[in-house]
Amino acid sequence: MNHPAHKTPLNGLTYEQLVELCHRIGVKPVHAERLLASIFRRYNTDIGAITELPAALRNYLSECTSIFVPECTASQQAADGTQKLLLGMPDGKEVETVLIQGSGRLTQCISTQVGCAVGCTFCLTATAGLTRNLSAAEMVSEVFAGQHISGRKVRNLVLMGMGEPLHNYNAVAQFVRIATDPKGMAFSPNRVTLSTSGLVPAMYRMIDDELPCNLAVSLNATTDAVRERIMPINRKYPIAALMKAVRAYITARGNKRVLIEYVLLAGVNDSADDAVRLCELLDGLDCTVNLLPFNPFPGSDFKRPDDAIVTAFRSALASAGKVVVVRESKGREISAACGQLKTETKQQHLRTGG
Numbered sequence: 001m002n003h004p005a006h007k008t009p010l011n012g013l014t015y016e017q018l019v020e021l022c023h024r025i026g027v028k029p030v031h032a033e034r035l036l037a038s039i040f041r042r043y044n045t046d047i048g049a050i051t052e053l054p055a056a057l058r059n060y061l062s063e064c065t066s067i068f069v070p071e072c073t074a075s076q077q078a079a080d081g082t083q084k085l086l087l088g089m090p091d092g093k094e095v096e097t098v099l100i101q102g103s104g105r106l107t108q109c110i111s112t113q114v115g116c117a118v119g120c121t122f123c124l125t126a127t128a129g130l131t132r133n134l135s136a137a138e139m140v141s142e143v144f145a146g147q148h149i150s151g152r153k154v155r156n157l158v159l160m161g162m163g164e165p166l167h168n169y170n171a172v173a174q175f176v177r178i179a180t181d182p183k184g185m186a187f188s189p190n191r192v193t194l195s196t197s198g199l200v201p202a203m204y205r206m207i208d209d210e211l212p213c214n215l216a217v218s219l220n221a222t223t224d225a226v227r228e229r230i231m232p233i234n235r236k237y238p239i240a241a242l243m244k245a246v247r248a249y250i251t252a253r254g255n256k257r258v259l260i261e262y263v264l265l266a267g268v269n270d271s272a273d274d275a276v277r278l279c280e281l282l283d284g285l286d287c288t289v290n291l292l293p294f295n296p297f298p299g300s301d302f303k304r305p306d307d308a309i310v311t312a313f314r315s316a317l318a319s320a321g322k323v324v325v326v327r328e329s330k331g332r333e334i335s336a337a338c339g340q341l342k343t344e345t346k347q348q349h350l351r352t353g354g
């Protein structure tokens, strides 16, 4: 890993911060743009090789900064091309990232924390709790690793990996701004999606800050009783408060469509009554509903509903005029549940004393 602790990680800086750095060491701001393009467009990691920069700047950068690219400590590839990577961060902590092939475009699922504190009962990542937040540079480095390992351009970013992005608001906001900066990575804000379990105050902060990305909300239940059981965060921010924040977001963003995610758990939230209540909750809301049949992992208390139940649920929503898509978990055979590759690798290490 090329990330000496005393060096500033360049891939965590915004354009403004790079301009300030150039100013500090007496080189023209135009070099900040070249530097940004070289790092974030061409994913260059060797500062000494960026020959369009003045030698003074290159020397300074080589001495005082670094470009961090994480080590890939485990990987799995599914028949459909989905690739799951376990990435080692500078302190040895590991996070997962997933590369998903879809209609010619590569989508990368980004982790925002090592572990997660939200405690959703259907999620494997939740079982280990939260270890720490990731920095913006570490999130950018996940994209670097995705680009380098796939050898292809990542087109879409979804912040749906390990962690609750809005629990790590400042670093995530910095990452989103770096990712969507036209001078830098230049992802269209429409191609970056942040998914939250429903941290209502931080959703209002996203509105105030005009964070340039799409919003996805992990709803997963139609009554507070069920949602509290599977997502403890609902005790603090119940469904009514959450849906109010979603509506505020849509209004503030000029009717920007949101994504509603609904993990279907057999016998828990997949009844005909649930479908009716979900339609009521989403009444008049500009949204797409992603139905995600649960992908079981060893030791989980939940089951995937039968295909007939999934079809009936989808049809009920479609007949009510909702835009609804059933998303099968890509690469179901490769420990595709969030946190599963990390858990399996850890167990293997314990077994082998590694």
Ligand code: SF4
Binding pocket: 116, 117, 118, 119, 120, 123, 124, 125, 126, 161, 162, 163, 164, 197, 338
């Ligand atoms: S589903 Fe997301 S928010 Fe919930 S525990 Fe898992 S990682 Fe955290």
